[in-house]
Amino acid sequence: MISLSRTWAVMAKEFIQLTRDRLTYAMILLLPIVQLLLFGYAINDDPRSLPTAVLVQDNGAFSRSILTALDNSGYFEITLQARSQAELDRALARGEVQFAVMIPADFTNRVVRGDRAQILVEADASDPSATSGAVAAIASLPQQALVRELTGPLANRAPGTQPFEVVVQRRYNPEAITxxxxxxxxxxxxxxxxxxxxxxxxxxxxxxxxxxxxxxxxxxxxxxxxxxxxxxxxxxxxxxxxxxxxxxxxxxxxxxxxxxxxxxxxxxxxxxxxxxxxxxxxxxxxxxxxxxxxxxxxxxxxxxxxxxxxxxxxxxxxxxxxxxxxxxxxxxxxxxxxxxxxxxxxxxxxxxxxxxxxxxxxxxxxxxxxxxxxx
Structure with a gap:
């Protein structure tokens, strides 16, 4: 027959032993707290404010509007104003930035003429999950970035056409293979x-x-x-x-x-x-x-x-x-x-x-x- 007094004595002994092993006792208390904090606050599959380098060869109002639109999207944070393509490449290779944006010198003229204006966005896609959300947000950039600037005769475009095109180049892992x-x-x-x-x-x-x-x-x-x-x-x-x-x-x-x-x-x-x-x-x-x-x-x-x-x-x-x-x-x-x-x-x-x-x-x-x- 089970004795409650003996069972209680064994339970008391185990509790005493547990309190003497301070490391185990601390692990029991701290591990759930650490896991809760990490998974609740630190883990995010949709990163925002990703560091971005820009090379602006066209100093017109259209270029400034595009940079403002990138910043307002919440996904991009311009941290480097590059002076050459080599500087952009170096920043991407070192992992200093996640994106590199290049606006060519003839961008404004091409937009005004409706001559297939383009900007280049290079993404460090070595981690596909870090860039997928931002790349998706870029798709809406041509419709929103120049809404205020393209008025009057500049707004008369064929239905379905965009004022410019965003060319996205996924570097280091172009196929986004996890x-x-x-x-x-x-x-x-x-x-x-x-x-x-x-x-x-x-x-x-x-x-x-x-x-x-x-x-x-x-x-x-x-x-x-x-x-x-x-x-x-x-x-x-x-x-x-x-x-x-x-x-x-x-x-x-x-x-x-x-x-x-x-x-x-x-x-x-x-x-x-x-x-x-x-x-x-x-x-x-x-x-x-x-x-x-x-x-x-x-x-x-x-x-x-x-x-x-x-x-x-x-x-x-x-x-x-x-x-x-x-x-x-x-x-x-x-x-x-x-x-x-x-x-x-x-x-x-x-x-x-x-x-x-x-x-x-x-x-x-x-x-x-x-x-x-x-x-």
Whole structure:
């Protein structure tokens, strides 16, 4: 027969044990809150105020009206007044802008003459979901942009004709194939999941089994322990990356546009940084369960706020600040930029610098946290 007193005693023991494990208790309370905030506020499939560069070679009233109409649409935010086509291309390649608009020098004359006036809108379509809404909004631009200017004789046009045409050019992923964006991004997510978790769990397992005592009794220095333990996992990470890239090409036909030096450098920095983070987690966690919980808590924002699943520029400013502090964000920019855009080190420089800074900071913290005794 079941004894309520004994059952109550076991329940009380579990509650007491739960309160003693502060990390687990904090995860239980914080995880639902973090998920609610991220999914409720940070995730947006229809980004607005996308950074836009413009090259205006016609300074007439019609050009100014078009720029005003773009701004009023809510999808475009003019952040760069370019002086050449090369500057537009460079801004798109670096990811500084999502769109580039070029208004030719003869635009006003062509509109007045009714001679098939055109403007060019180039979109960074490496992430199709980030540009689909804005591209759809461009379709209404010819009907609305010049309504006030085209009066009197200029308004006498054949039914169904437009005062100008918007030529949209989707660059880096013209067919808007989602796999071209998701599959390269998986490289960063898979490496994070495996390397951070493997390293943190491995170190925590040694502490639980007592094998760490033998290592701590030796004169091995913290840096030597860190390098010796992480080097095999670097080879594991490189093997994983090679397999993913080969499968991405063979199975999903992801374009390999070049930029191999930037990709290789970014890959090494990201692998080392992920392993250093796992080492740091292992110095804080006392059990394998705690190490797994802390690793998962790192992975959640890495997947949601890095631009892997949802457009980075669709998130509010506070979420973008958090996302910028996550190394996966910068690694995804390097991978997608190298594979889809063929960017070199000069264009991937900011992201590579962020990864190098992450390696330096996390590696230093890991060595400072490491103890030559079990206490």
């Amino acid at each position: 796999a071209y964006n998701i599959v390269p991004g998986l490289l960063g997510v898979i490496l994070s999941m495996t390397l951070v978790m493997m390293t943190s769990l491995g170190m925590a397992r040694e502490r639980e089994r007592g094998t760490m005592e033998s290592l701590l009794a030796t004169p091995v220095r913290p840096l030597e322990v860190m390098v010796g333990k992480l080097t095999p996992y670097v080879l594991v990470g490189l093997t994983q990356a090679t397999v993913i890239l080969v499968m991405a090409r063979l199975l999903f036909h992801v374009p390999m546009s070049g930029g191999w030096i930037a990709l290789g450098l970014g890959l090494m920095l990201f692998i080392i940084g992920s392993l250093a983070l796992g080492f740091l987690i292992s110095t804080v966690a006392r059990t394998q369960l705690q190490a797994m919980q802390m690793s998962f808590f790192y992975m959640l924002p890495s997947i949601l706020l890095s631009g892997f699943m949802f457009p980075f520029r669709g998130m509010p400013e506070w979420a973008q600040i958090i996302g910028t502090a996550i190394p996966v964000t910068h690694f995804l920019r390097v991978v997608r930029g190298s594979l889809l855009k063929g960017v070199g080190i000069e264009n991937a420089g900011p992201s590579l610098f962020a990864l190098a800074l992450f390696v330096l900071v996390v590696g230093t913290l890991a060595m400072l946290r490491y103890r030559t005794t079990l206490d």
